Amino acid sequence: MIVHIDCNAFFASCEIATREGVENRPVVVANGNEAGGGVILALNNKAKKIGLHRGHPLFQVKDLLEKYQVAVFPADHVKYRQISAHIMQTVQQQGIVQDFLPYSVDEFFGSLPLDKPEEVRTYVAKVKQAIEENTKIPVSCGCSLTYTLAKVATYYAKHYAGYKGICVLTADKLDKALSMLPVEEVWGIGRTYRKKMQALQIVTAKDLVNKEESLVKKALNTRGWQTWQELKGISCVKISTHEQQQSIMQSRTFAYMIENKEELQKHISDYASACCVRLRRQHSVCKTVTVFIATNRHRTDLPQYGNSASVKLPVATSDTPTIVKAALQVFEQLYRPFYQYKRAGVILNDINDDSSIQLDLFANQDIVKQRKLMKIADTINEKFGAETLHWAIQDSPKEPSKGDDSAKG
């Protein structure tokens, strides 16, 4: 049996668990920038009941927030990662669920070598109780034959109070469960596939399962076909557990629109630099640097422009000055004057372990020295705060420092 554990309204639950006196109030977690813009990322049931939704921009629901005294908190991802790790640890200590792995910050998969539903239910209930006692985070649990079906089970665990947060979906109940499930609730069916489903007159998950394999393969490609198989109880999805991320991205929506080139350059440098820190933290190097910039797509009254481009580095690296320089070069290609920019970001791709650097025959870089320098900088910034050491190349390229790539602080 595959076990799926899903935290309920995770970000909101984390805030409630770590603060006094908010558990009886509607609670909302939103991201935001200095100007207070932002959208709702998570909310508890009390907040849902007064009509709030995930994705609502805060400025549109200001009246509701005031009227019902909603507690609004900014997202604190460091806290959420810590609580997530605590949940992992708690479950592993129980020694009941095997191969327990995180799928995202608030979802986990594992397996149980049992098939009697009562037994499964009993053990999963123990795990659920341990999580809720140790971390104060309420969870829903689904168990079934495949990952996709375990997520179906969790859907029912969440939607039917009678299950008390645990649903064990055995083969004999599949038919009924799938016939009651809207197809767009199935893991792997998103916006585009939902439209295709409508065209094929597929309304429930069961309608999908009943379609012929050849039709599914043709209309929905490999992904859709895998989902179809999993719904029939045939495992074929793999949960990837990369220890190293394969891409690292840092981007922001600005509090206000920016036209000034130097100001944008400053942001691009900061994002690139932040990406590098994360890259080194996972002991990786990257070979491709991508930059994107865009205007405010919501402002239809203003001229729109958005673009992205990449550069391939001659040698895979995690060296901040090298990567910042590359990002700024790409930005130079992208930038068009007279537009009001609202969003920008940097993505690192082609990521590999830093022990596997392929040296370019003609490249003349002293990698050992670079790495020592980076290590020192990271150590200092970790110890004394992220802005203690700052790379000169992050500053406006119009006033380069005399010593190339030297750090100032």
Place this chain on the structure above:
DNA sequence: TCTGGGGTCCTAGGACCC
């Protein structure tokens, strides 16, 4: 005034190879 920030995988098509 104010509208998120990350990720993964798959596919189609072009470049290039023998």
Place this chain on the structure above:
DNA sequence: TCTGGGGTCCTAGGACCC
């Protein structure tokens, strides 16, 4: 010199996820 068949690799973009 021309032609075809059979491959691989790379990339951009699109789909999905949280």
